[in-house]
Amino acid sequence: MKLCVVWVCSIGLSLLLCCPADAATPLPDLGGNAFATLTPEKEKQIGDVMMRQTRASLPMVNDPLLDEYLNNLGNGMVAKAEGVRFPFQFYWVNDKNINAFATLGGHIVSNTGTLAVADSESEFASVMSHEIVHVTQRHIARSVEARSQSAPLTLASLLGSIILATVNPEAGMAGIMASQGMAQQSAINFTRSNEQEADRIGIQLLANAGFDPYAMPEFFNKLSERTRFSNTQLAFLYTHPLSQARISDSRVRAQQFQQRFVPDSTDFPLIQARIWARYQLDNEGAIAHFQKKMASPGGNTKANHYGLALALYDKKDYAAAEQLLSKLRSEDDKNLFYLDAMTDVYISTNRVDKALEMLEQQYLLRPNNQIITLNYANAAMQGKSYRLALHLLRNLLYYKNDNFLAYEMLVDAYKGLNDMARYYEARSDLYYQLANYPKAIDDINVALNQLTQDDQLESRRLEAKKKQLQTEFSRLKKLN
Structure with missing residues (x-):
């Protein structure tokens, strides 16, 4: 289904939304400084407001395949976590950079680029586990409480800091520092101290959820290597400061677990192919990417055939796309990735009845x-x-x-x-x-x-x- 990305310009931080009209949750009667004491109930309710404003301000990906995958993976990990106080929801942003962040109330967002560069599902899961722990350990809530005690804090100013730092981390962090001075510096230091705790508990969560705990230091090392000879800091590292000491510490903690081979799920390579085809590369680049991979040793995989089919469909070469998808569906006709793409082919070639029959x-x-x-x-x-x-x-x-x-x-x-x-x-x-x-x-x-x-x-x-x-x-x- 090619209904994927919604970019909505921010409409102003005062134009906020709580929840759908037919399932509204009453806002807390906060009184005084709303953030002085954030109970789990308040955190969830304010977090819902924040996530809706974030949704209105970032290029969110509304792709049912990506949404299903991320929420299944994320909530599978949440089920193994301690200190869970409310349901979690996971979202995608259409951004090629490596980044992820959590907001109040169990809302976790990942850039599409984060999964695109992961060498394994465990590497991507390590990023999600880190963000989950930030929520379960109430790092964000406690940081907000600390900031509200040092200076008056409104929901608009809090949202502005988060959204600006997410869209443009360098400008966002500079703006925050300039506007809030030493009070914000103490908040950043507080966050850095929480990074170690998020790493430590996140590694344990990775292991408990059946992923490779060694994937976290491996992913950290990859991020470090990417910035070693570059003057540009990765977006992820502005909000998640990464030192060599932190990499070493995560490696030592991972070594407490027995190293074992953890295979990727069958959906992971298909999701990765979808992201490369639809979000990471332009159309011609995607076709070349998958053709090159298929010509390489071991590259004749279902995921690469699927990625190429998507790229050919986007080029409007429907016959070639259908040929690839028909072969894939002949081997697995219940696979939802292939079903989704074949629906698009049938609709684009004026065979709506055939699509309806298949989907019914x-x-x-x-x-x-x-x-x-x-x-x-x-x-x-x-x-x-x-x-x-x-x-x-x-x-x-x-x-x-x-x-x-x-x-x-x-x-x-x-x-x-x-x-x-x-x-x-x-x-x-x-x-x-x-x-x-x-x-x-x-x-x-x-x-x-x-x-x-x-x-x-x-x-x-x-x-x-x-x-x-x-x-x-x-x-x-x-x-x-």
Whole structure:
């Protein structure tokens, strides 16, 4: 499914969002300095606000295959962690640089470039384990509490620091230092001391989750080598200072575990191929990349065939892409990577009925899988079966109520049916996901104007939704 990246310019740090209108979590009655004491409940609620603002400010990747992989891997590790206080969610940013960060409340973000350069799944997992520990050990929450005690701290200033440092780490860190002086320096020192703890517990978590604990020092060494002869610091290292002592310490800690071979999952090379084809290289570069790999010893792999098929599809060479995918599916017709790509081929070659037939069979087997559901809904939309698409999307949002693509497709489905009241309501929910509170409220008003006098129940429901939006927006503004 080629519905992948959303870049949304920041709409201002005061335009914040808590959660979807149909599943809103009340904001805490914080009073005084909201950050003086962050209980786990407050941390989760404020973290949700922060993540929505981050989603509105960075080029987030809304790719169901990547999303499923990252959340399965990340939550598999969280299940083995100690000190977990709330559910975790994992996200991708479309960025070729190596970087990852965690925010309050169990939200963890990785650049696509981080997985692209990993030599093993354990190396990538080591980055995720490090970020998970930052949350479970409350490093971020304690740092925020410390900063709030030394100087007045608003949600807007906190978000500004995080987002600026993530988008442009060098400028962000310089800006933070210039604006907050010694108070911020103490916060950075505090963070550096936490890096060692995140390494130590992260290595243990790696081992507990079935990954190679030696992968963490190996990945650290790789980062160090990349910057040895360069004047440019890696983005990851601005927020995760890496010294030779830290590399040595992580190596010593890893040696406490017996070294063993840990094979990558079957999905890892396919995810890596997808990232190289769709996010790391341009189209011509991707084709050359996979052709070169396939010509190398040991390179005739399913992952490289899959990556080449994606690159050929993006070049609009649908026949060549289908030939590769047909062979892959003949060996594994339930593989969701191949299913997703073949759906795109069928739709692009005006064979929507064939796509629908293929996806209906898979949906009956796995009705709650977001990859199958979103592809099925997309094919239904292309075939103008808008009511089928609505049924699929509503079911998906019932249990995964932050799925951006589902909201986006819901808007298109209502437009296709010319149901303008529901169209504007769905668009309001979409703006809600993008942290644009004023536009979300405006679209509810437009939706109300589409109703007739016979729609009294709908009118009362939308008025209640509008009031909820206004109330939460007012409470959020008090944090700034």
